Amino acid sequence: MKRVLLTGASGGVGTRLRSLLKPIYPDLILSDIKAPSDLHDDETFLPADLADMAAVEKICEGMDGIVHLGGFSVEGPWETILRANIIGCYNLFEAAHRKGVKRIVFASSNHVMGFHPRHRKIGIEAVPKPDTRYGVSKLFGEGLGALYAHKHGIGVLSIRIGNFGDKPVDERRLAIWLKPDDLVQLIRIGLEKPDLVYETVYGMSDNKRAWWDNARALELGYRPSGKAEDFAAEALEAQKKLPKDEIGDYFQGGSPFCSQEFDGDFAKLRKQ
Template identity: 65%
Template structure:
């Protein structure tokens, strides 16, 4: 049975996956900067700062595959993004190489391509259009993943995660929702599919309003069980409570595009 390391065990995604992964990967090693508040005696946890290469190497010892959900998960000041998401992600891949890890699933984000308009459907091979410093860090992570796949033979899957949760929370999320059980499927593909070298897939459930072409994930066996339209009534009711924003409402990245925006909102960028 493979030993799987999951970073970010105390975060929102990590907390939910701690419930869903053990039946599939019983030998699951958890790590984060701080221990989960509700850590049980049955869980195996090792504290580590991603910005400390030696600490990351220590948690990668004897590991077969890594689910990398650690880091700074929202927009923030550059130094916080730099330490956790830039230096930390490089350290994770370098430690994986040194310790002979076979597979890494990297939690990228839709914010790596957030400045594409909502009326444009995009695939995984488009030019990056990050909507934030956080988005820039995810573009960096995808690039480092490609380097370590091509140069060092590491099997890497980058998941551009949409909105993770039990149901879509507004109209935008009807297009990008990711049910937790579907994320588990994508993790299994990244860790186990024999054809994985380097892949960028979208972390999204079956969303009829999807802005993303996720056909490659389906080719690899992905069969999502979550259907966003089952939650349409709730999502649209919540949307009615939100104030309109000409920038956030136009681009796929939503509010991340509007944060600190001081460009010309009347001259929005469109792909050629």
């Protein structure tokens, strides 16, 4: 990978990845609707609204690989999700195809699987159970990735990111924490693994309390360095200060993703 595009470069995850990816991919191109406030002299930024196909084609020009973080990163109104995460994601994959991009790493989300209960460990073959419109949009992105991989030959890795940060800060994050260096390792697999067609993996570190079976990531060469259990005492102490949420505390998607707007039959869901 000589030229790599990072979309969503002004967001929280994108801001951290800028410094982590630059030493690996010196010709790293950044993109977002607005430029990062701390853009450095050695960084190249190309503005683009993902809903504007012409703008997306422009930023994909000459790229070997793309790390696609761009979009709306939490739950929101359908119109917002549609524009940023559905139309925008389609534009990104289609523009990449038109411009001959070889690889795409798609930042999916654990919220694709949010309505699975926490007591059940699941792998990548489990039936998706999105917990929000946002989760549905990420499932759509995974589908696009599979389509463009198999029909158009772009190597695609979808990473169902758990919680990205320096350490897990509560009980839920002990199961889904993703150390920044470990995300970089997964990104490198997506951009550099020979003969990659389409793969889905969970974006988590070495978490003893994990709800996900990440065997496929290990088969692809992933060796996470972060260990959530190293922070267990601190995280569990912090958990005591958080309010209870019967719905959010039961499902993997947590609060507020599962409990917000919930008016389903909780008792019936618990029997599944």
